Amino acid sequence: MPRVPSPAAAHIGERIRATREARRISTDDLASLTEIDSSNIRSYESGRAMPSIHSLIRIAVALDTSPGDLLEGLDLAQFRVHGGRRAG
Template sequence: MPRVPSDAAAHIGQRIVAERKRLGLTQENLGHLSGIDSAGIRSYETGRAMLSIRSLLRISTALKKQPDYFLDGLTDDMFDSVSSRTRRAG
């Protein structure tokens, strides 16, 4: 069964995309600056993967933002996967 992204991963990904675009960077540029391959950047931006603390620090440094910028607005319930919420609701 494929992994279903959590709302938390999607939220962080959206903030990465917004900041990357604000700076005029491509995914490849961000990958080069952060030392993370472009496939990894793409996975984080789409919310398909949750960042490790190390990756968060690398991306934060590359985008010249404090790590908490990407975490701002997260709540505990955002870490539930979409599929588990659907099962509970059904």
């Protein structure tokens, strides 16, 4: 059964794809610029995988944008921490 993308991964992937296309950069060119395998770039853009912070920064730099721009509009409630105790 295919894995359903998380809403956060799908959102970030769409932002990466839209920015890449606006810059008229191919997936293969972005992969070359970032030294990230093109299959990983495609997985990020489709929402099948979540880029690490390191990869997100490399992608942002290659696309001449900021990591914040790629995260813009992300619903932070998706990352709510449940249970456990606060440190301190």
